[in-house]
Amino acid sequence: HGKSFIPMLMGFGCSVPAIMTTRTLESRKDRVLTTLLIPLMSCSARLPVYILFAGVFFADSAGNVIFLIYLTGIVMAFLVGRLFRKILFRGEVAPFVMELPPYRWPTLLGLTIHMWERAKIYLKKMGGVILVASVILWFLGAFPRDLDYSVDYDSQIRSLERMGTPEAGGQITRLRAAKASEAIEKSYVGRLGHLVEPLIRPLGFNWQMGVGLLTGFVAKEVVISSMGVLYQVGEETQESESLKEALGDPRHGITPLVALGFMLFVLLYTPCVVAAIAVRREIGTRWMFFSIFYQLVLAWGVAFLTYQIGTVLGTG
Secondary structure (H helix, E strand, O other), X not given: OHHHHHHHHHOOOOHHHHHXXXXXXXXXXXXXXXXXXXXXXXXXXXXXXXXXXXXXXXXXXXXXXXXXXXXXHHHHHHHHHHHHHHXXXXXXXXXXXXXXXXXXXXXXXXXXXXXXXXXXXHHHHHHHHHHHHHHHHHXXXXXXXXXXXXXXXXXXXXXXXXXXXXXXXXXXXXXXXXXXXXXXXXOHHHXXXXXXXXXXXXHOOOHHHHHHHHHOOXXXXXXXXXHHHHOOOOHHHOOOHHHHHHHHOHHHOXXXXXXXXXXXXXXXXXXXXXXXXXXXXXXXXHXXXXXXXXXXXXXXXXXXXXXXXXXXXXXX
């Protein structure tokens, strides 16, 4: 439908306002179908993940790989839309008739008022969801507190601090990063990562990548920070060469093929919990669960085919 173009175009910025924009569609079928397809448009929050992995594993052609990821989202939206139209939303397509109003240059005051009103509506509807999701993620990553570490990190750090040698500073940093990594591995979110590992192992993913995908349900930006902690580079250096070197380390088993599958999974699975809530508020709870389910199945299937076919062809 022609009117679906603008909401889907907005999806490249953020899925939430794009989903809310589907209210302009008169047909209920068109609204539901467009809402289901918008998450396949790669929102800006996913871009840092692409930049990181493409920069590490496809340095010479990172731009082309990222363009391919975006193009894949568009193609998948087209294919899924055709499939859903034939199976779930049969019937005549509403004609695209749009009466264009007289356009005038906006005023600065009008733009400011309009942006403030839109931002206020967004914060009222989604601010509480973001807060609750962030608190849940923090709780899962911070507890339990009484952990049994494999090494007495604190005593080693104190010993190095008493030494006061130039080499001690680097060793202390590595020990603190190792402690943070072990803490999150033994936290509730780390246990969830190990729990889902059998499901993502056929994709070539390790449990750290599983934790990154789980935290990505809150916000895709969190994927990088959580993996920065898990790979023992600390939150301060999550965008530095340290994380790039850690991801590219052969000991972690992440190959260019696995990295490509991971980027495709990030592209195709649920953008974030806020987008899921937006789907529920616009078209209903049943469609929200359907949206999450089909996106997870689609993401898993595409990543699985990418990894398995690439492995057979020897491109891993």
